[in-house]
Amino acid sequence: METIVRIVIIYTVIIVGLRILGKREFGQLSPAELVTLLIIPEIVSPALVRDDPSLTNAIVGTTTLFSLVFVVSLLMHHVPPLEKVVSSSPTLLVSDGRFLAENMNKERISPEEIYTEMRKAGVYELSQVRWVVLESDGKMSVIPRPGAARVANDDTSS
Template identity: 70%
Template sequence: MDTVIRVVVVYLLVMACMRMMGKREFGQLSPAELVTLLIIPEIVSPALVRDDPSLTNALVGATTLFSLVFLVSLAMHHIKPLERAISGEPTLLVRRGRFLVGNMNRERISPDEIYSEMHKVGLHRIDQVQWVVLEPDGKLAVIPRPDHAELPRAESPLDE
């Protein structure tokens, strides 16, 4: 029964701390939040499998970790240079229908990845794109050129 109680206590602590971190999807986690999720099992597992008889060590460790994440996110919110240093800045990958190869190489983004994102927004040719921006969260934002309307789609037997 001791193991069940330990798991419940750790679960409640982690859920409360995650709630304090805010409402974000996993794809929107900052690097600090992602590292936190990776470190939590290392901190709490000894208490759960009884390698460490003290549940207190796990609770103190997890609480300290979540407190650090909260304080860093608070500091990043108020100190913009710190936010840029930790989260990074957007990177322009396409400008006015032309690949910026140096930026693409530095960010390790292939033309195929850009074309894939273009297709998701209904663009088929690179000259239809004003900008493609790699956001700090790793997502690609595709901004179409205002003078290039979406090309008409070819008829498909699936449309009927």
């Protein structure tokens, strides 16, 4: 029964902490937020398996971690140069229908990955693309040239 109580307490602390940090989809996590989610199990596992008889260390560790993430996000919001250091900026991968090989190599993005995103956007030829941007959240945005023919997704065909 003690294990169940410990899990309920830790679960509540984590849910409250994540709720305070704000709403984000997992695909939109910043590197700092992803690291936070990866560190949480290491902090709380001793309290859950009773290697540490006290829940206090797990709660203090988790709330400290959430506090750090919150403070860093506040600082990044109010100090733009800090945001540039902590977060990545968008990278142009295609410009006017041409791959930017240097940027693609720097970001380790293959032409096949770009073609996949183009197809998802309904664009099938590189010449139809004005820009492809690797956004800060790791997703690619495909901006077609004005007047480029776009094909709507047809989920009814097999």
